[in-house]
Amino acid sequence: MQNAFLRAAIFTVLLCAVYIYIGEVITEISGGAKTAATAAGVSAEAGETIFWGKGKCHTCHSLGEQGSAIRGPNLGVDGSRFPLPIGLRAEERAKELSQKTGKPMTAADYLVQTHFEPGAYVVTGYKNEMPPAWKPPINLKAEELLAVDLYLQSQGGEPNVGALTNSPYFGQMKKAAESRKAAPAEAFKPYLKGDPGKGQAIFFDPDSKAPCAKCHTVGDKGGKVGPELTNVAGTRDLPYIVQSILEPSAEIASGFEPYLVVTKGGEFISGVKKAEDEQSVTLADTEGALRKIPKNNIEKMVQQKKSVMPDNFRELLTVDEFHDLLAFLETLK
Numbered sequence: 073m074q075n076a077f078l079r080a081a082i083f084t085v086l087l088c089a090v091y092i093y094i095g096e097v098i099t100e101i102s103g104g105a106k107t108a109a110t111a112a113g114v115s116a117e118a119g120e121t122i123f124w125g126k127g128k129c130h131t132c133h134s135l136g137e138q139g140s141a142i143r144g145p146n147l148g149v150d151g152s153r154f155p156l157p158i159g160l161r162a163e164e165r166a167k168e169l170s171q172k173t174g175k176p177m178t179a180a181d182y183l184v185q186t187h188f189e190p191g192a193y194v195v196t197g198y199k200n201e202m203p204p205a206w207k208p209p210i211n212l213k214a215e216e217l218l219a220v221d222l223y224l225q226s227q228g229g230e231p232n233v234g235a236l237t238n239s240p241y242f243g244q245m246k247k248a249a250e251s252r253k254a255a256p257a258e259a260f261k262p263y264l265k266g267d268p269g270k271g272q273a274i275f276f277d278p279d280s281k282a283p284c285a286k287c288h289t290v291g292d293k294g295g296k297v298g299p300e301l302t303n304v305a306g307t308r309d310l311p312y313i314v315q316s317i318l319e320p321s322a323e324i325a326s327g328f329e330p331y332l333v334v335t336k337g338g339e340f341i342s343g344v345k346k347a348e349d350e351q352s353v354t355l356a357d358t359e360g361a362l363r364k365i366p367k368n369n370i371e372k373m374v375q376q377k378k379s380v381m382p383d384n385f386r387e388l389l390t391v392d393e394f395h396d397l398l399a400f401l402e403t404l405k
């Protein structure tokens with residue numbers, strides 16, 4: 073009697089073990105185990121919040137009619153330029169890349185790769201300037217990027233965690249992000265502690281030596297000649313910001329290229345091209361004024377190498393003022 077009970081118990085334990093084993097194998101195969109392990113907080117909804125918030129994606133990307141950023145491609149539908157939302161477009165891109173490299177690539181691979189190595193595929197007409205969001209200053213965790221990608225997949229397609237986590241790029245990114253944490257941050261160190269309040273005053277005062285707000289908006293104040301800087305420290309690291317101020321022409325922000333127009337009357341007008349249609353071109357000059365020039369009055373129009381942003385702040389600002397300005401910009405995230 074006791075023996076039979078023991079045997080039944082052992083049998084039950086074994087049976088359970090077999091079920092657990094089969095369960096593991098099946099979920100491994102389908103990617104389900106990983107789904108379960110990352111389920112908390114990993115959803116297209118969580119991704120949406122990150123996209124429009126701490127992920128800073130919205131500072132460069134719009135989504136269809138949502139948002140106004142133009143630095144990166146619209147990730148929704150945008151006329152004839154982007155007829156497919158990113159959930160479907162990713163498939164086209166993956167096919168294109170496979171053909172180019174001879175290596176198979178899925179739509180999920182493409183999405184993950186845009187964060188891991190943004191330069192691997194550069195959308196025609198855009199610069200290779202998408203920041204890898206797993207690195208500072210954006211610093212998203214692998215799970216957060218996973219959520220963002222679910223959100224992107226849901227634009228026209230179906231969110232699929234398994235496809236994303238099974239991508240070799242996801243594994244590589246996770247590993248790279250984890251090993252980064254152990255390494256010391258490779259950061260530019262300002263050598264004085266600036267005063268952000270003083271920096272802010274310089275930035276907004278139209279009569280200061282560096283009236284940045286004449287051309288840049290922060291919050292809801294400032295001009296529109298240059299890029300909005302409301303989140304600049306959230307998307308750009310300090311060395312980039314320093315270079316932007318000291319050598320504005322070293323890397324000209326896309327969408328803000330300088331042009332020179334010579335009119336038929338012999339007038340020279342230079343500025344950032346803000347709009348162009350069949351009839352006219354609109355330039356924003358260094359004072360922020362808009363000039364709409366009819367095309368039939370244009371003799372010549374050439375893109376310039378020199379940024380519209382002045383390149384003499386190095387001479388105008390004292391070392392203290394420069395650090396004050398940096399301290400203020402550092403608060404913009």
Ligand code: HEC
Binds near residue numbers: 131132161183224
């Ligand atoms: C500083 C601007 C900037 C930020 C911030 C940024 N991107 Fe981009 N992104 C770009 C640019 C520019 C491109 C086009 C060049 C390229 O393909 O690398 C791009 C390309 C992409 C593409 C490929 C689009 C296509 O048509 O194939 C995806 C997807 C994408 N970004 C997603 C994101 C997500 C998600 C985030 C936030 C985690 C983000 N980006 C943050 C600038 C940015």
Ligand code: HEC
Binds near residue numbers: 297316323
């Ligand atoms: C006369 C207009 C003008 C003034 C004044 C000006 N800028 Fe700019 N700035 C621009 C333009 C145009 C660009 C984009 C072209 C480029 O990258 O050079 C730019 C680019 C930048 C960028 C790079 C932004 C990015 O996302 O790539 C930073 C940072 C910046 N400016 C900071 C400043 C600061 C700080 C000041 C004040 C000390 C300042 N600017 C004054 C016109 C101006």
